[in-house]
Amino acid sequence: MDLTTKDLFVMCSMPKSTDVSLYLHQESGQERFVIHPFIRHQVKTTHITATEILHNPSVSFITDSSCQLSQTLKEDYLNQADALLSNIQSGAFSKAILSRIRIEKMNNPDYSQLFHQLVKLYPKAFTYLFNIPGQGTWMGASPEVLLESDKTGFETVALAGTLPVVVGEKPKWSDKEIQEQQIIVDYVSSKLSAKHIPFELSQQRSVRAGNVYHLKSVFSSKTVIDPVEVALMLHPGPAISGYPIADALGFIKENEPHDREHYCGFLGPVSDSSTSLFINLRCMQVFGDAVALYVGGGYTQDSNPEDEWNETELKSQTLLSVLQESYIEADGIR
Numbered sequence: 040m041d042l043t044t045k046d047l048f049v050m051c052s053m054p055k056s057t058d059v060s061l062y063l064h065q066e067s068g069q070e071r072f073v074i075h076p077f078i079r080h081q082v083k084t085t086h087i088t089a090t091e092i093l094h095n096p097s098v099s100f101i102t103d104s105s106c107q108l109s110q111t112l113k114e115d116y117l118n119q120a121d122a123l124l125s126n127i128q129s130g131a132f133s134k135a136i137l138s139r140i141r142i143e144k145m146n147n148p149d150y151s152q153l154f155h156q157l158v159k160l161y162p163k164a165f166t167y168l169f170n171i172p173g174q175g176t177w178m179g180a181s182p183e184v185l186l187e188s189d190k191t192g193f194e195t196v197a198l199a200g201t202l203p204v205v206v207g208e209k210p211k212w213s214d215k216e217i218q219e220q221q222i223i224v225d226y227v228s229s230k231l232s233a234k235h236i237p238f239e240l241s242q243q244r245s246v247r248a249g250n251v252y253h254l255k256s257v258f259s260s261k262t263v264i265d266p267v268e269v270a271l272m273l274h275p276g277p278a279i280s281g282y283p284i285a286d287a288l289g290f291i292k293e294n295e296p297h298d299r300e301h302y303c304g305f306l307g308p309v310s311d312s313s314t315s316l317f318i319n320l321r322c323m324q325v326f327g328d329a330v331a332l333y334v335g336g337g338y339t340q341d342s343n344p345e346d347e348w349n350e351t352e353l354k355s356q357t358l359l360s361v362l363q364e365s366y367i368e369a370d371g372i373r
Contacts, residue, residue, distance in 0.1 A: 040096060040097060040098050040099070041098075041099045041100075042063075042098055042099065042100040042151070042170070043100075043102075044102050044104065044170055044172060044176065045172055046063065046064075046170060046172070047063075047064035047085070047087060047170065047171060047172055048061065048062060048063045048064060048087070048169065048170055049061075049062045049072050049074070049087055049167055049168070049169035049170075049306075050062075050096075050098065050151070050154060050167065050168045050169070051072075051165065051166065051167040051168075051169075051307075051308070052158045052165070052166045052167075053165060053315065054163050054164060054165050055162065055163055056162070057158050057159065057162050058094060058095060059094070059095050059096070059154075059155070059158060060092045060093070060094055060308075061089075061092065061093040061094075061096045061098065062087045062088075062089040062092060062308075063089055063093065064087045064088060064089060065088065065089060065090050066088065067088075067090065068087075068088030068089040068090045068091075069088065069089075069090070070088065070089040070090070070091065070092050070308075070310075071086065071087070071088055071308065071309040071310065072086075072087040072088075072089075072306070072307070072308050072309065073085070073086055073087075073267055073305075073306060073307065073309050073316070074086075074087070074169060074171070074301065074304070074306045075270070075271070075274065075304045075305050075306065076299075076300055076301050076304040077275060077279070077299040077300065077301065077302060077303040077304045078275070078288070078299070082174060082298075082300050082301065082304075085171050085174075087169075098151045099149055099151055100149065100150050100151040100168070100170070100176075101147060101148070101149050101150070101327070102150065102170075102176055102325065102326060102327050103147070103327045104175070104176075104326045104327055105326055105327060105328050105329075106142065106324075106326040106328055106329035106330075106331060108140055108142065108297065108324070108331045109140070109142075109296070109297075110140055110141060110142040111139035111140050111141070111296075111297075113348060115296075116137070116139050116344075116348060117344050117345070117348065119137055119294050119295070120137055120338065120342075120344035120347060120348075121344065122294060123135055123137055123290065123294070123338050124338065124340070124342065124344070126290055127338065127339065127340050128340060131286055131290070132281055132282060132283055132286040132287045132290065133222070133281075133282055133283075133339065133340070134219060134222055134277060134281045134282045134287065134337055134338065134339050135280070135281030135287040135290050135291065135337075135338055136278075136279055136280060136281055136287070136291070136303075136335050136336065136337050136338070137291075137294075137295070137335055137336065137338060137347070138291075138295060138297075138299060138302065138303070138333060138334065138335030139333075139334060139335065139351060140297055140331050140332065140333060141331070141332040141334065141355050142329050142330070142331055142332075143329060143330050143332065143359065144328065144329050145325075145326070145327070145328060145329050145330055146328070147327045147328070150168060150176065150178060150325055151168065153178070154166070154167075154168040154178055157178065157179075157180055160180075160360060161180040164180040164181060164182050164321075165180070165181045165184075165307070165315070165317045166179070166180045166181075167179060167181075167306065169306070174300070174301075175300075175324055176324065176325045176326075177301050177319075177322055177323065177324050177325065178322065178323055178325055178330075179319060179320075179321050179322030179323065179358070180321050180357065180358070181317040181318060181319060181320055181321055181322070182248035182320070182321065183196075183198055183248070183317060183318040183320055184196060184315065184316070184317055184318075185270055185273070185274070185305045185307075185316045185317060185318050186266055186269055186270050186273070186314070186315075186316045187314065187315050187316075188264075188266040188269075188313070188314045189312060189313050189314075190263065190311070190312060191261060191263070192259070192260050192261040192262055192263060193260055193262070193264065193266055193269060194257060194258060194259045194260070195227060195257075195258045195269070195273060196255055196256065196257050196258065197220060197223040197224040197226075197227050197255065197256045197258070197278075198220070198223070198246075198253050198254065198255040198256075198278060199216070199219045199220040199222070199223050199253065199254060199278050199337060200212060200216030200217070200219050200220050200252075200253055200254040200337075201216075201251050201252070201253060201336065201350055201353075201354075202216070202251060202252045203250060203251055203252075203353060204247060204250050204251060204252060209245070210245045210252040212245075212254060213341070214341065215339055215341040215342065216254060217254070218339055218341075219254075219337050219339055220243065220254040220255075220256070222277050222282045223276060223277050223278050224240070224243075224256050226276055226277050226282065226284075227258055227273060227276070228240070228258075230272055230273055231258065231260065234272065236260055236262045236264070237260060237261070237262065238258045238259060238260040239258070239259045239260075240256060240257070240258055240259075241256055241257040241258075241259075242256070243255070243256050244256075250353065250356065250357075251353060251354070266309065266314040266316065267309060267314075267316075270305055270316050274304075274305060275288070275303060278318075278337070279303040279318065279320075279335075280303075281337070281338075299333065300324070301319055301322065301324075302319060302320075302322055302333035302335075303318065303319060303320065303333075303335070304318075304319045305317060305318055305319060306319055321354065321357045321358055322358070323358050330358075332355050332358050332359070334351040334354045334355045335351065335354075336350045336351055336354075
């Protein structure tokens, strides 16, 4: 099957599986997949409905679109970081996420083949390739679950902080990373409490995602509610924007020279019996002549811009390894 940029579709593989599912949009379809952007007014939410899910299809996808995006220079990134820290120190907000774009040249690859490499390299992650006519084509391997639900309730997570994996050593978290994760715990708690949704909260723990560690706490609720409604209530949270959210988003809009579009959005299959939604973090927008990798990191008053730049370099290796060789592990919720 030859897919083109005129087709609305998504191919995806769930964590701990190498099976591929294809949702090819048809108006009367009953199988659902949602793709939500970082900010809805920049890019609309997309609902893909398919009459059937095609399993492990033989597919080709080549795009002739050209990349018009600009790579973020280190000097520019550090200037943005200095401005961000000045805002934090003046009390404008306590945390914000700064992102950047890295461009890698390509030569008209078949992205369905690269997607299958992604699935093979990252069997424990949620991997996807989607195309939205008029919006573009994206591919990624997400280690972070936003929400999982079934007929008995749902679970969501508070995840933040990043440390490189050192073989034989346990992660040693600083006050900066612990504070960053606690902000998200408090945010999710306040959102669920405001809707009178009862929940249980697990203890904070370290989890591994490929070559980095994160801090995570799990929220569990036996309340049965529309999972997309819960996701929209929590999104965009402080893990991908900052805190207070409105102030952090204002800084991002004014200072990041690019629109994040689907970077830091969420996506996943939706049904009454089982829904899994993932934050679109390790992702890239793909073109015929290049790929644009989106990476970012959280800043608090203790952040060091040079260290944060190096952290984004570390994160970018996750996607660069599609063409090289690496490994990512999605811890999931449970």
